Amino acid sequence: MKIAVLAETGNDEPRVAASPDSVKAFTRKGHTVVIQQGAGKGSFFSDNDYKDAGATLAKGAAATVKDADVVLSVRRPAAAAVKAMKKGAMAAGQMDPFGDRKEIEAMAKAGISVFSMELIPRITRAQSMDVLSSQANLAGYKAVIDAAAKFSRAFPMMMTAAGTVAPARVFVMGAGVAGLQAIATAKRLGAVVTATDVRAAAGEQVESLGGKFIFVEGMKDESTAGGYAKELSDEDKKRQAELVANHIKTQNIVITTALIPGRPAPVLVSKEMVESMPSGSIIVDMAVERGGNCPLSKAGEIVEHEGVTIMGYTNLAGRLSGNASQLYAKNLQNFLDPMVDEDGALKIDWEDEIITGCGLIRDGEIVHPILKDEA
Numbered sequence: 001m002k003i004a005v006l007a008e009t010g011n012d013e014p015r016v017a018a019s020p021d022s023v024k025a026f027t028r029k030g031h032t033v034v035i036q037q038g039a040g041k042g043s044f045f046s047d048n049d050y051k052d053a054g055a056t057l058a059k060g061a062a063a064t065v066k067d068a069d070v071v072l073s074v075r076r077p078a079a080a081a082v083k084a085m086k087k088g089a090m091a092a093g094q095m096d097p098f099g100d101r102k103e104i105e106a107m108a109k110a111g112i113s114v115f116s117m118e119l120i121p122r123i124t125r126a127q128s129m130d131v132l133s134s135q136a137n138l139a140g141y142k143a144v145i146d147a148a149a150k151f152s153r154a155f156p157m158m159m160t161a162a163g164t165v166a167p168a169r170v171f172v173m174g175a176g177v178a179g180l181q182a183i184a185t186a187k188r189l190g191a192v193v194t195a196t197d198v199r200a201a202a203g204e205q206v207e208s209l210g211g212k213f214i215f216v217e218g219m220k221d222e223s224t225a226g227g228y229a230k231e232l233s234d235e236d237k238k239r240q241a242e243l244v245a246n247h248i249k250t251q252n253i254v255i256t257t258a259l260i261p262g263r264p265a266p267v268l269v270s271k272e273m274v275e276s277m278p279s280g281s282i283i284v285d286m287a288v289e290r291g292g293n294c295p296l297s298k299a300g301e302i303v304e305h306e307g308v309t310i311m312g313y314t315n316l317a318g319r320l321s322g323n324a325s326q327l328y329a330k331n332l333q334n335f336l337d338p339m340v341d342e343d344g345a346l347k348i349d350w351e352d353e354i355i356t357g358c359g360l361i362r363d364g365e366i367v368h369p370i371l372k373d374e375a
Helices: 020-028 047-053 061-065 079-084 101-109 124-129 131-150 177-188 202-208 234-248 271-276 317-339 353-358
Strands: 002-005 032-036 056-058 070-075 090-094 113-116 158-160 163-165 169-173 192-196 212-214 253-256 282-285 302-305 308-311 359-362
Touching: 002 061, 020 032, 020 047, 020 317, 032 047, 032 061, 047 056, 061 079, 070 317, 079 101, 090 317, 101 113, 101 359, 113 353, 124 317, 124 353, 131 177, 131 253, 131 282, 131 308, 131 317, 169 177, 169 234, 177 192, 177 202, 177 253, 192 234, 202 212, 234 271, 271 302, 271 308, 353 359
Parallel strands: 002 032, 002 070, 032 056, 070 090, 090 113, 169 192, 169 253, 192 212, 253 282, 282 308
Antiparallel strands: 113 359, 158 163, 302 308
């Protein structure tokens, strides 16, 4: 089997879909791996690192994917790369299924099969393939580190002869993978940490990390069968906003993580809430790529509003590109391994719930319900 790994085309995407370790794993099984020149530069993997691992290098996307059975990427491949793929090839990456519909349709017209790694079902058997978790974990850590670097005060309480330095107060909104890592990181740095989530079940996880859980009393658990948060009713939105408004006034750092698949990010921190925060406070909006949890956030920018700094970094996991690429490459390796038969050929089981969960296109036909419903 020939596996091709593309270089990312976006200026804000330093990650790569294969590491030297994953290349070694593929070549040990007899596969041929072709890496686009410079693909690993942003993650500090040189072309020589890949050559030493057993890969061959190709110049340009078209040459890289030529005759490839499998094409791996971080983001959705560019149109030129898709056109150069052979009919019947398989592409796997973070395909942004809720994004540009025309690009999805162009991939279908190319006659390939496409898998969107964001849609890997959250079942036990698929945990090692879950790119959302591996990348969100790093993003949650980085959000706190970035906030601490920007914050003009210390995180831990310090008792000195000249007086006591009060600990920073950190409020994490959303206790998914990113939020839980943010809680753990802030706690390790010595902050007083509180967190909220629309899922009542998250409370136990928050408290196990040393945080205090803030929850609307009497609100039912707003989670899907897969464990994701779902949109609140208008009444619960109002009650949640009141809870946050009262709590946020005393917080120094707020990390927002709330996303609803297929929808714009919900607004959690209003302009009025920002203006109620102490001067010098920091907000890290981790949902800024989907519109943001704060209306004052700007993607890719740091904004200051009445003494409050709002950080809108996109691709936080990519700011730890070396670690992020290593984990992402392993996720893809774990996804591919079960598809390969004893002879080393690609054999996709379209009855498998992992495959049906993340398969967007099968041999040129759009098959995933979320895309068929939009047609």
